[in-house]
Amino acid sequence: MTHRVLVAGASGYIGRHVVEALLQRDYRVVAQLRPSAQWTLSHPNLECVYGELTESAQCLQNIQACDFVISCLASRSGGVRDARLVEYDANNRLLAAASQWGVQRFLLLSAICVQKPRLAFQKEKLRFEAKLRASNLPWTIIRPTAFFKSLSGQIARLQQGKSFLVFGNGTLTACKPIAEQDLAAYIVEQLTDASAIEAILPIGGPGPAITPLGQAQLLGHLLQQPIKIRSLPPRLFLIVAAVLSPFGLVFSRVRDQAEFLRIAHFYATESMLVWSEESSTYSEALTPESGSKTLSDCYQQIIRGDVVSELGEHKLF
Numbered sequence: 385m386t387h388r389v390l391v392a393g394a395s396g397y398i399g400r401h402v403v404e405a406l407l408q409r410d411y412r413v414v415a416q417l418r419p420s421a422q423w424t425l426s427h428p429n430l431e432c433v434y435g436e437l438t439e440s441a442q443c444l445q446n447i448q449a450c451d452f453v454i455s456c457l458a459s460r461s462g463g464v465r466d467a468r469l470v471e472y473d474a475n476n477r478l479l480a481a482a483s484q485w486g487v488q489r490f491l492l493l494s495a496i497c498v499q500k501p502r503l504a505f506q507k508e509k510l511r512f513e514a515k516l517r518a519s520n521l522p523w524t525i526i527r528p529t530a531f532f533k534s535l536s537g538q539i540a541r542l543q544q545g546k547s548f549l550v551f552g553n554g555t556l557t558a559c560k561p562i563a564e565q566d567l568a569a570y571i572v573e574q575l576t577d578a579s580a581i582e583a584i585l586p587i588g589g590p591g592p593a594i595t596p597l598g599q600a601q602l603l604g605h606l607l608q609q610p611i612k613i614r615s616l617p618p619r620l621f622l623i624v625a626a627v628l629s630p631f632g633l634v635f636s637r638v639r640d641q642a643e644f645l646r647i648a649h650f651y652a653t654e655s656m657l658v659w660s661e662e663s664s665t666y667s668e669a670l671t672p673e674s675g676s677k678t679l680s681d682c683y684q685q686i687i688r689g690d691v692v693s694e695l696g697e698h699k700l701f
């Protein structure tokens with residue numbers, strides 16, 4: 385009999401690829417979705433359950449027990465309250481359901497940036513990681529580096545003849561980005577890998593690590609056009625955040641705006657690679673790789689216009 389896997393955050397960028405990867409491997413999948421989710425995928429082995437996990441786990445109580453749980457839940461904004469509701473509270477409700485079912489594995493999609501927790505969403509992710517690790521369920525935590533989508537936002541600007549924006553000289557940070565399909569395949573492989581039990585797994589895509597300046601140079605080569613670079617000082621974000629912070633004590637919207645600026649500063653200055661305590665630097669060599677699709681492959685697909693990212697238009701298999 386095939387295993388049943390509950391995927392929370394199934395409508396997200398990685399979640400939907402995890403659902404596909406599971407179906408391709410003949411798992412039975414329960415996609416947990418918000419009532420507002422835009423979801424058109426159907427498959428004989430796919431069941432959808434709808435509910436607001438940030439409010440209650442009612443939707444999970446009426447379904448047959450699952451063998452595995454994969455959480456790809458993530459706060460879409462990174463705002464302070466939303467981070468607590470999604471990264472901690474909703475995952476906590478999932479954990480309670482998983483404990484009742486006695487699942488063979490609870491797999492959490494986390495992020496490599498929690499190595500240096502300065503932001504609200506990182507602290508909430510770590511708080512849940514600690515709760516999961518203290519539970520009596522077999523668990524695996526996956527901490528990926530950057531996704532391709534996070535490095536593709538400036539292609540349209542360049543195609544319009546605008547400049548490529550970097551912070552500092554464009555080499556303040558580096559990452560080993562991973563393709564969504566490669567990450568989804570990696571996640572599904574860990575479910576049945578005994579060595580992944582009680583493991584925290586940082587993971588990137590095929591190296592070498594690339595800086596923002598390297599991304600600009602790669603795009604210049606692929607677009608066959610000279611790239612204008614415009615440099616911004618990352619401390620601007622912190623200055624504006626500091627100005628907003630006192631008002632954030634009274635107004636939650638301002639508190640979130642200050643947090644978004646701190647998020648921007650974090651990604652402008654911190655690499656998405658494994659942090660080496662020994663050398664006090666980010667280490668490309670210590671960052672494991674998986675998959676075969678490169679950032680260059682992804683950029684070429686976008687430039688050719690043959691990437692369809694909406695779930696509704698997505699063709700399965």
Ligand SMILES: NC(=O)c1ccc[n+]([C@@H]2O[C@H](COP(=O)([O-])OP(=O)(O)OC[C@H]3O[C@@H](n4cnc5c(N)ncnc54)[C@H](OP(=O)(O)O)[C@@H]3O)[C@@H](O)[C@H]2O)c1
Binds near residue numbers: 394418437469496
């Ligand atoms: N972006 C990167 O480069 C990067 C790198 C490393 C790690 N990560 C981590 O990878 C994880 C997944 O990222 P992703 O890009 O796949 O996320 P995403 O596309 O933003 O998807 C988030 C998922 O969580 C659900 N969700 C959000 N708010 C919710 C709420 N209030 N109640 C219930 N469900 C809610 C979303 O449902 P709806 O569709 O209904 O909103 C969606 O299914 C995150 O933990 C992220 O931090 C990201």
